Amino acid sequence: MHHTGGPGWRITMDTCGPMLIALYIRDVAGLVGAGSPALSHVDPHVRAADHSRLTAQLGGTEALRDQWEVWWSRLVASYPRPEPALTPPEFPELAGLPALQRVVQAHFGAALTWSREQSKAYSLLSAERETLGGHKILADLVQNREMELGRSARDFTLSIVEMPLAEPRAWFIEPDRLIMSQHLIDDQQNFLSYVQPVVELLV
Template sequence: MHHTGGPGWRITMDTSAALMVALYLRDTASLAGAGNPALCATRPPARAADPHQLTAGVGGTASLRREWEDWWELLLRSHPTSHPELLPPQFQAFSGTPALQRLLQAHFGTAMSWTRERQSEYTLLAAGRETMGMTDILTQLVEDREMELGRNARDFTLTIIELPLTEPRAWFLEPDRLLMSSQLLEDQVNFRSYVQPVVELLV
């Protein structure tokens, strides 16, 4: 996790285990394009498993897609908490979404193992960035905008949620969040192209 800020403003960069689990399950079930925003595939890729037989008695893959999208929206709204709680093996909190419940029961263990590996990688990545000063660009973006406007930044918070995704890009969620590929910061020109317009909007 990285925090930076000044008088009245704060930017946080971190990852999210709950969102990673959800994305892994999305890709396992081949629900490409599901969710808003529709993020690209995970990296490394999830192990695909045909969900048709798993969900046949509870509405099939069409129901699974709807249920996953509702869950995804709820996770984004409730971040950084995870709601509803992921409590194996029955996942009782998902009894109202039976197709998603079956997907969780079948693949939660693999999803958690994959997520823990990604979390470990992110911890090392974040530590290396701090050592090299790569996150200083966040303060620089705010200060550049303040200089351009001739005033201090307005009070704002910006939460950047980094996820292991194949495409080095970001998705802005109004009013104050960015979903971002965890590899994007390594390309500071590309990073600036996504983050600078958001900072300019908030400052």
């Protein structure tokens, strides 16, 4: 996790294990465009499997999509506070979401392994950025806006959740969260096009 801050304001950048697991489940279930906002598929690519037989008695793909979206909205709303960890084999945390529960049971081992690999890769990426001063751009954004306005920043917190997403962009979730491709910051111009308007809004 990286923190940038000043008097009354703070920006954090981190990844999120439960969200990684949820995105793996979304992609392995072939739920293209699910969720609000609809994030791009993950990279490295996760191959979709056919779950029609698994979920046929539980409402099929439509029910699975609806239930995944309920789960995803819970994860996004609770971030950065951690959701209760999923506990196999019954996954009581997904009670009331039977189609999703069934798919998670089928893929949890692979999802957990994949999410741990992505978290490890993110830690290395984050440490390298820290060494090279790659996060300085965030403090610069706030300071430039303060100079424009002629005053100090208002009190605010911005949580940036970095994910291994194929599309190099960010998705703003009001009032104070961004979900972002973890390589977006490497393309400074593209990064600024998504992050600068949010910082200006908050400052």
